[in-house]
Amino acid sequence: MADGAKIIDGKAIALECQERLRPAVAAFAARKGYPPGLGVILVGENPASAVYVKNKELACKKVGIASFHHALPATASSADVAALIRKLNEDRRVHGILLQLPLPAHIAEQEMLRSINPAKDADGFHPVSAGNLAVGAPTYVPCTPKGCMVLLRSTGSAIAGMRAVVVGRSNIVGKPVAQLLLAEHATVTICHSKTRDLAAEVRNADILIAAIGKPEMIAGAWIKPGAIVIDVGINRRADGTLCGDVAFADAKRNAGWITPVPGGVGPMTVAMLLENTVEGAQRYDE
Ligand code: NDP
8 A cells, every 4th residue: 555644733733723722812811801820730850741841831821821830849748739739729810720640659649630629620630520521521621632532533534433443541541532432423442451462453443542652562564544543652762762652654554644753642732731721711710
C-alpha cells in the first residue's frame, strides 16, 4: 500500500480551538469584571511536570485566562496539598483546578483528586466526573480523551459502527476515551498488559487509540489499511528525541490518518484544559 496516511495536525487544530475560546473569555471577563481562572498546583520538582505546567500557563495567558500558580516542595504532606485545594475550592477567581500528576509517592493521589470541588474539576479526574461520563451525563471530560475525540472528528469519518481498539486502561486516558468512543456508537475493545494477542486486536481496529507509554511498541504491520491512528504516548528515545507508542514511519504506510508525536495529541490536551476552564466558568459562575 502507498505511503498514504494523512497527518492529523494536532498543533494546528489545538490552535484553532484556543482561538475559538478567545471571544468567550473576553465576553465573560466583560460581564463579570474578572476573567475565567485556572488554579495550578505543582508538587515537587519533576522536570516533565514543570514543562507541562509552564505550557498550560502560557496557553492560558494567550487566550486571556488567569492562571494562579502554586508550587509546593516535594516534602509537602497530603494535608498541605489538601489545604491548598480547599483554598482554591473557595477562591471565586478560580474556576478550574489543575493538580499536576504524578504526585510524589507519599501523597494520597486519589484522596487529593476527590477533595477538588467537582464544579472546578477542569481535568475531569474526580470520581463524580468519571461517574457522570460513564452514565452519559454532562460533565467535565478529561482533557486528553476529549482532545482525541476532536482529532478523530477532524478526519470527517463517521465513528458510529466503527471498530475502535483502545490500548491502555488508565483512569486518565484509556478508560475515559473508551467511554467517549462508546458514546459515539463505536464498537469498543480495551486492551492492556494482560491482553493475549495484542497484534490480532489491533489488526481489527478501524480506529486505534494507543495510550501505553512504551516507545513504538505498536508495529506498523499491525495497522489495518485505512485505519485512523491516534497516538497518545509520549516517550523519550535513548537519543533524547520523542516518539509515540506507534512505530510512526511504518504505520503511516498502512493508516488512513495518523497523529504525529510530538504535535498530535499533546497540544490538544492543553487546549481542552482551557476549554474545560472556560466551560466551568460559564456553567458555575454566571
Ligand atoms: P499508564 O501507565 O497509567 O497506563 C498504561 C496502560 O498501558 C496500562 O493500562 C497498561 O496495562 C497498558 N500497557 C502497558 N504495557 C502494555 C503492553 N505490553 N501491552 C498492552 N498494554 C500495555 O499510562 P497513561 O494512560 O497515563 O499514559 C499512557 C501514555 O500516554 C504515556 O506515554 C503518557 O506519557 C502519555 N500521555 C500523554 C498525554 C498527552 O497529552 N499526549 C496525556 C497523558 C498521558 P495494565 O493496566 O494492564 O498495566
